[in-house]
Amino acid sequence: MPSVYQELPPPTQPPDMANAEIQPVADNRPIVFNRGRPTTVEEKLDHIINMLGAMKMEIEDLKWNKQNGYPGTALQVTDSDLNLPIKSIEELQTFETQVINDPDLKQKLVQYLQHFGGMSAKDLHTRCYKRLFTNALCEECSWKGFRKNFKMEDLTVTKCLYDAVNGTFPTTLKEFELLTRDYLRHAKQRKERELNKR
Template identity: 35%
Template sequence: IRMSYAVVTFLNNDDEETDEYYSSEIPMSWLCENNTKCWWPAQSKNVTSLITREVPPNTDKWDLEEIKVDILGVSLEKARKLADNLDYVSTDDAEKGRGKRKVTQPTKLLSDDDSEPQISSKSWRQFTNIALPPQLPSCSSNNLSQAEGVTPHVNIARMPIIIPEPLENTFIELEIDNNNVHVDTAENTNIFQGTRIISSGSNVEGRDSITTIIQEHNLKMSRMFVSISMSLKNIDQRLETLEKGAQIDNSTNSEGLEILKQYFPILNIEDITNFDRVISSNKEVATHFKKYIKGIGGHSAKDNLNRILRKIFSNACAMHCSWMGRKNNFGVHQLHFITIIKETVCSTFSSMKENDFEKACGEWFRFAKQRHNREK
């Protein structure tokens, strides 16, 4: 912490009406002539900023003021507290026995002159926290009434209530209990209509009209409930039809899959040709075949493909097949059901592309002879 500040009291009083002297913190670099005078930015509006930043004094524009040094070599925070209250004692000063001076704080006074007073730059601290003006003395209603042109205080609670012309609409207090309408017939219940006051007990026509309106609304609501009930029944019937259709579809699918499983595993080349002919000519069988291979599954694309091929081909048949049909083998790349298998696996596993499928499928047929020999 920089201990480069001093607290001074200005001996030149700019206000001739009072004998107040103002204190302020300043940087020690502003002191001059053996600490009897200091430079002060009289025309500056940012005195606080100049003090905080320890701006060097501008001898061409600043005023030279006579001062009395109260304390030297303190921090900015302590200097500000001492400038506000010279009785301020910090913890260190209390231990050293310093800070015992007691200076009476000058009283802040405001002039009653209508013109704005000229505030000295040295008194900037005293005007940063101006107290609120004193509260005006309270005046009784009797004193106010005596003054000319002043209306005395009137108790609002005692003022008469002026009821304006009632509207043409009629208001009746009703009690509705289980579709029964009860009109309040108390003696103090009146109906305002025009300029006449009609007792609620004699307003038979009003009661009859309101009862008729309520009955009409009840009839409309009853019809609405009947319509809603019929719509709900229609929805239930449609849902029941859809559920039955789904059950029929499931039973049909299960029957189709059972018939399809009879073809597998394929044992020879002739069965491959016959099954492919059925797949290409019958869309329903092709749909069942696609559902069948989708249900086989696998933890990866290659595992899924190997499981599908094991379900469809026997090793005795697969050993005579290859992907392109080289070395007098049967080529499977042009079969319709192999195309369905490729589309299904590639759509299920996006990581497997067509070339990956072709390599994995060709590899499976290439090792079919080894698997067949192990089965023996």
Template identity: 30%
Template sequence: MIDDAVIDAMEVLHSCRCCLRQPPDKDLKKPYTHLGKTEIYSDILEQCFDIRLSLDNDDECGICETCVERLRDARSFKLQVQNSQAELQKRLDRVLHAMDGGPEGGSKMEEQDQPNSVPRSHGQPETEVVQQQEVIGDSVSCISESLIELKTLATCTLSKIETIEKRMALFSSNEQNNADSLCHRLPLKTLPDLEKLELEIQQSEIMKNQLINNLSLVGGNTTTTITRRILQRLFSTALALQCNWTGKNNKFSLKQLLLTEVIINAVRRNKLSENAKDIEITKALTNWFRFAKDRDGGRENRRSFNTRQRRE
């Protein structure tokens, strides 16, 4: 009978990839049309947060409507911040241009004792000069108001950006802590442990890379030896007896797991195997699981022999 923990883990694997609480309503990879615009949610995740999800398995890359709405809000906020920065720069450029007085305004401003004064040409009516002074005064007042408005907008925008950066930093810190603790849980002992690890590396690129780095340190002088040592680091003998490459004989299939990609990448980190082909690595992997029963039997024989030696 399937353990409840296994059932729960399988349900999580088929939940929304962004919250793991609801069944997916849409595919992360497929394009959808919303308000006349095309949306691909995996692309939006990468554009807004630089999060790249593993989307190898079509059955495990969905997103629920709640997370879709939150993702749209995040994208809208990012566009709002970008537009605000562009508008801020545009207004500042306009203010600087107005203060310089255009291409010929600089020299004229230098000739005036007062910023609001207008030189009176010969024969120009005094009322016309006053009118020009009033226009300049209104322009300066308008510029001052615009600067105050821009300062308020910039302060608000920077505050929101700082809040986002703090949240992202906290998220990255938690991701790193989880990645550090992951390696202390090896070797995996049960199928729920394996499914939990698979889910974690699917959701976190940091944890995936941390695992590859850790496994690549095991060493070895051939591709087969390196692969075997990595598998010994990952799987206990008890768990290896429950798994194989294809899932035959009611065993857990490893073929479609992201973990197999992690193993292949870790093998290739070794200089002796950096050019190893996939088929060479998977062959060593398949044989290691195929002979798990023999290794377990050999261990039992050695245990019995040691027990007899102690009794004698």
């Protein structure tokens, strides 16, 4: 009597790892995806499990960011919150003291500066300086404080600016220093152009 049950083929082997592609996630944990389209039920389940694992890691990262005060792309601070742009040395010294004494403000400042974006480190640096300081203030400042100028090199505000630029476009301290020196050096010309436009 013939069997009513059809004989099933033996189970397929898991996909050959030589044909797999490893794709890093943001924190460099590898997730393996099959290069070809999954065809068997087992391959499809493996693919789904891999995708669920990737989603779980992303959710864990988002939870960690939220718990540790990294809100992602949401901007939580504005010009008026920080009382910007800074117009005088006295205002800058007051703002510096506030940033030193308030770690939350320091973090918000970096986040605020990163929000401006740009096409390069120089572009972002320029955008940040325009928002932070008036040209009249920059005219009274220099990197090292030579010629009776106000020294910018050691300010916490300057470190926040570096963190914002470096966090978006990896930049060495020397490159950042050169960008700042150049920006401050041309403050007088920018101020004159600004006055001529009026």
